[in-house]
Amino acid sequence: MQAQAQVRASAGLPALPVETLVYIIGFLAVPATDGDESAICCLLRLSAVSKRVRVAALSALYSVIILPRYITKLTTVSAGWEAEMLRFLFYCGSTITHLSLWETESRALLRDAAQVPGANTAATQPIWAIGEQMLLHSTEASCTDAKKMDTEDMPGWLRAELLASGAKQVAKAHPAHFPLEPRSNAGDRWHTRPKPRPCTPVFLSIVLSYPFFANENPIAFANMVIWSRVEELDVYAPFEMHKSLHLLSQLGNTHIRRLRISSQHATIAIETMSDVPKEDKWGNALPPLRWKNACAVLAFLLTSSELLQAFLNEFLGRHISDPILLEAACLHLLTDGSHLPSGAVGAALETETKKMRDALAMRFKVTQRNQAIWGKLRHRAWDFRERAQFRRQGAWDALLN
Numbered sequence: 325m326q327a328q329a330q331v332r333a334s335a336g337l338p339a340l341p342v343e344t345l346v347y348i349i350g351f352l353a354v355p356a357t358d359g360d361e362s363a364i365c366c367l368l369r370l371s372a373v374s375k376r377v378r379v380a381a382l383s384a385l386y387s388v389i390i391l392p393r394y395i396t397k398l399t400t401v402s403a404g405w406e407a408e409m410l411r412f413l414f415y416c417g418s419t420i421t422h423l424s425l426w427e428t429e430s431r432a433l434l435r436d437a438a439q440v441p442g443a444n445t446a447a448t449q450p451i452w453a454i455g456e457q458m459l460l461h462s463t464e465a466s467c468t469d470a471k472k473m474d475t476e477d478m479p480g481w482l483r484a485e486l487l488a489s490g491a492k493q494v495a496k497a498h499p500a501h502f503p504l505e506p507r508s509n510a511g512d513r514w515h516t517r518p519k520p521r522p523c524t525p526v527f528l529s530i531v532l533s534y535p536f537f538a539n540e541n542p543i544a545f546a547n548m549v550i551w552s553r554v555e556e557l558d559v560y561a562p563f564e565m566h567k568s569l570h571l572l573s574q575l576g577n578t579h580i581r582r583l584r585i586s587s588q589h590a591t592i593a594i595e596t597m598s599d600v601p602k603e604d605k606w607g608n609a610l611p612p613l614r615w616k617n618a619c620a621v622l623a624f625l626l627t628s629s630e631l632l633q634a635f636l637n638e639f640l641g642r643h644i645s646d647p648i649l650l651e652a653a654c655l656h657l658l659t660d661g662s663h664l665p666s667g668a669v670g671a672a673l674e675t676e677t678k679k680m681r682d683a684l685a686m687r688f689k690v691t692q693r694n695q696a697i698w699g700k701l702r703h704r705a706w707d708f709r710e711r712a713q714f715r716r717q718g719a720w721d722a723l724l725n
Contacts (some may be wrong), residue, residue: 345370346380353384368714382713406432411588417521418553422712424529424704434536438522439548468647496506506592527711529558529704532568540567546574556582560699560705565639569632573623575614583618584723588696589641593723594618597685614658621686627656638690647690689724 341595349370355363364385371381373444409429413420425433433439476488485494521535528550539545551557557580565587572585583594596618615621626632637643644650697703710718 342376343376345373345377349377349384356385371713410436413523416523418517418524420523420525422527422708423523423525424558424708425531426701426704427531427533428532430538431533433530433550434532434539434548437538439547439550440539440544441547446674490662491572522555524549526553527556528554529708530560531699532561532571533557533565534564540571542571542574545571546577551578551580553579555579555718556584558584558586559686559697560586560704562587562699565636569622569626569635572619573621573626576620578617578619580617581617582720583622584696584720585639586698587639588639588699589693590643591691591695591723592635592638593687593689593691593720594621595687595724615686617707621655621658621688625657628657631657638692643692647692650690651688658686687724690725714719 347365352363352367356367367381367385370384385524406428410432413423413433455711482494482498485497487569515704534540539548557572557575559568559572572583582597585592596615626635634644634653638647638650698707703719707718710716
């Protein structure tokens, strides 16, 4: 803060004390809670002043929950902080719009059996929910059986007094048998609780770290709840690129309009336009888009064995001389709709790239070398703050332009 104050003083700019800025944040908190755009923008800018002001500004904007990496009070079946993280994501539900996970957190989420609804996993609970009765929908018969078991466990004389007198009088007369007076039926209260909503972010950044066991099945992977609302998906895959490409190509029925796949050596970014006009400037109807989202575009490109091998070579560091040739080859396949003949990657023309990109209403970009930064925690945190806190494009600016 002192260095910033010195820079501002040398530039002839005023420097307010931290206490004054925190006092201003207190005034902006109420209109920001009501959704005032100017107050929210002001708090976002104040969050970049210093660490102390950042904490105060973000606390006024968001609910800040800090989870320790090692937690002492765990459930009986919890394996550690991964289970606590899943519980936290489940409690927050769909209120999370931006989510960025590191390698171990991504693996824990992708392994969660509760992410895949269906006939085989409909009754499966998350590993952290066992013993909490969070996802068990008990029937009337089970509640009746539980009440019957409670009654059978009582002594005969206590059962007779309960039948003769009210429960409150018996509880006052025999407090040792009723330590939690009044005794209420937790099962009835449980039915009145709203159904919990799982975590469904809009902007998701994960690391595909294998194995995640049953969820590696392509059908199960495509039906995971985490993809329900995702519009921008950033994936870092350090290993097994062939499997990662195959799994990501299964998400053709989601809302993903931006897809970014990175390894240590290359990044492939695909963007499909969401606001494509239905008519041209002369009023003629335009043909509908052939691909629903960016993952459907990837799936179509992978039908060409030559392009698949070219992608794998890029991700493994065996680069083509000019990435524009690979981009033009992909756009040619998307425009023509047929498989590329042998040697078509080298024969693609750069001059046709812009024309094909405009006709397809999409963007496709290949970035070579030095892409391991998107797998480092510092750069991933920067990208997350750019997207979530400052509402900028972050890494997409560099990888799509």
